[in-house]
Amino acid sequence: MPRSCAPGRRPDYPTFYPLQTRWMDSDVYGHINNVVHYSLFDTAVNGWLIERGLLDPRGSQTYGIVVETGCRYYSEIAFPDRVTAGLRVAALGNSSVRYEIGLFRDDDETAAAEGFFVHVYVDRDTHRPVPIDDRRRKAFRGLIPCPDNGLPDTGAGA
Amino acid sequence: MPRSCAPGRRPDYPTFYPLQTRWMDSDVYGHINNVVHYSLFDTAVNGWLIERGLLDPRGSQTYGIVVETGCRYYSEIAFPDRVTAGLRVAALGNSSVRYEIGLFRDDDETAAAEGFFVHVYVDRDTHRPVPIDDRRRKAFRGLIPCPDNGLPDTGAGA
Amino acid sequence: MPRSCAPGRRPDYPTFYPLQTRWMDSDVYGHINNVVHYSLFDTAVNGWLIERGLLDPRGSQTYGIVVETGCRYYSEIAFPDRVTAGLRVAALGNSSVRYEIGLFRDDDETAAAEGFFVHVYVDRDTHRPVPIDDRRRKAFRGLIPCPDNGLPDTGAGA
């Protein structure tokens, strides 16, 4: 999520992924439970990776494991609202990538929730961090909103 | 699900509801867990009801509670497969309705799983069964595949 | 679930597995959603198998895949109710085992829900059915309530 507390808007995100709420996502208060947002983040990120051929969950020799996540909740989402995830890359290290995700309800311009999701790439056999390969790195750069103005692709750090 | 064990096909269902798989639906064997199918049934039935104005989860004075469900699993579904639910009504009693649902993977013509879902309508305050009102009954009849050839709308029984 | 519609009681089950409800299990009606019961069945059956050394989810060369499940719902369960699963084997074939599970709320003697769960054993590589091995078969027989009076261990069929 962004450093400031104001909800983001659709133009803050370079790409989008359509998501669906489920009846059982609603809790006793009638809106989708705070846990469900992470299930939507997870689906948007991994769905985006798989559809671009950047991840084969059962086959890829390297894949991202989740080391940190977070979410701010601004307004309610309730079944059967449609949700659109905005997706961007906020930091790209040697082995790690930080995604930021906004969840937009129906046709809302302002996010109902925003969060982040940090993957560290590891080897399937050793579970040790590995550098992000060039094909993935190129795709991740395409999700950095303004790649020219100094957003961190240090190629260093975890 | 049908009495026979052969998987149903799309023409066996009068209406359809689009569904989405989620990353976390997959279990350790790499396909969506048997529990998830029921979450999809639940979403298709309640989504269909809400979109037709037949259910307001927080407001309706009467609504269906689930008394029995079941599922047969014919073949694997895995994230990010798209799923389409076929929906039909197999029995319509005084207070109860039995839905049958087929889950079709991507563009498959044959169901990957089929199940059923029995709602008994109750009053929000008393939790006692009530007759299905005419507006809902009419809508449910529209989901009976061949309403003329004797499928049970007895208007009696639970 | 049993053939009759009357809820079972604790003495109908030879063994028990403790389960926990979660906050997010509750739906908009304030009780645990019908889908959650299957998550509890799944946990009781696989937990029982793993604790007895009969299943290593990542390693076993053969394991059960779920081919059919069902549940009857008799009364509400709500978080933070404790749940105890009663577990028995109702049929044991060459490759398949049918478990029946009763979910008992807190100290209730009568089941709040009862269901069944059919596993067919397959090979991890071929995904083809294989005979249930002797060690598992012996354990499953221990879950048949009255093994002497003719309950089906035919050693034949799927």
Place this chain on the structure above:
Amino acid sequence: MPRSCAPGRRPDYPTFYPLQTRWMDSDVYGHINNVVHYSLFDTAVNGWLIERGLLDPRGSQTYGIVVETGCRYYSEIAFPDRVTAGLRVAALGNSSVRYEIGLFRDDDETAAAEGFFVHVYVDRDTHRPVPIDDRRRKAFRGLIPCPDNGLPDTGAGA
């Protein structure tokens, strides 16, 4: 979660809540999915509140809504691991309380994951923030690890 990145230990938490993993919590990589941790946080916090009579989900006129959550993942948890949640209060405002939660696997002394969970108390009818009442405030103070050395109970702010 704490400001530093080192995993916490059991003595960092004043109280504990037992939790259970479920079969379907595991994802395709064989460990519980990152989303599940939040379901455990949610269960520990709300379970602790309900068991102390501080929350009646269907009846309380005021209750906490979740405005922010986060989690750091240090090591794997897999079904059927037992999990114990350590629970503490890290900040207590006029309307808000920030819980920090550590998830300890089996008998491990070091947390497998740590997160936070911020509730803002609102009125059931208006959905507007309300001051935390004295009974809850007193209970929350009991979860502050070192209440004498200046941890923030300002009674001000959200």
